[in-house]
Amino acid sequence: MKITLNRVNDNFHFELKNERGHLVNVDSRPEFGGNDMGASPMELVLMGVAGCSAIDMISILKKQRQEITSFKAEVEGERAQVGEAKPFKDIHVVFYLEGEIKEDKAAKAAQLSFEKYCSVSKTLEPTATIHYKVVLNRVELAKI
Incomplete structure (x- = not known):
């Protein structure tokens, strides 16, 4: 790469x-000192978390023949001062799914993404805690 x-x-x-x-x-x-002509590097990190986990979850749910009609995510990062740098300390992810999706399958897809598959999250694991919840058809399922 x-x-x-x-x-x-x-x-x-x-x-x-x-x-x-x-x-x-x-x-x-x-x-x-910039001109705001693009995302910041730290915003790109959060975008990476969102994109990686979304790809994982959709892949898992498709394999389980779940019908996804809408998939959205929001990611927020909290940073801490470490010397001169401010790395992420906590990252909060909310997934919003709609469709004919079983609750247990949606919750399990998120769990598998963060605990097993998402390389971006795994890269951040040593320094940041990632919290997530799944909202399926406007009902909150899991919060970790």
Whole structure:
């Protein structure tokens, strides 16, 4: 896996490209000297958690022949000062699923994602605690 980064302007706007040619813009907020032309690196980490776990959960539920009509997630990160850095300490994920999905299968899919499959979450595990809950057809199922 390889990513290339190219600086776009005189501040902190960068264009990143993966080996397949997909582009992502990264920048910093104006209060930190950027121009807000893309997500911050720490926002990309949270996006990685959301995307990784969503891929896992949808894959698991499809294999179990569950009918997903809507899938959304919200991810929030709490940071702690560690020296000069501010890594994530706690990450909270809420999944919103709709469809003909059995409650136990939705809860198990989330559990399997975070405990077994999601490489992004596993990468963050040594420094951040990930909490999640599943809301299925507007009913909260699991909170961990």
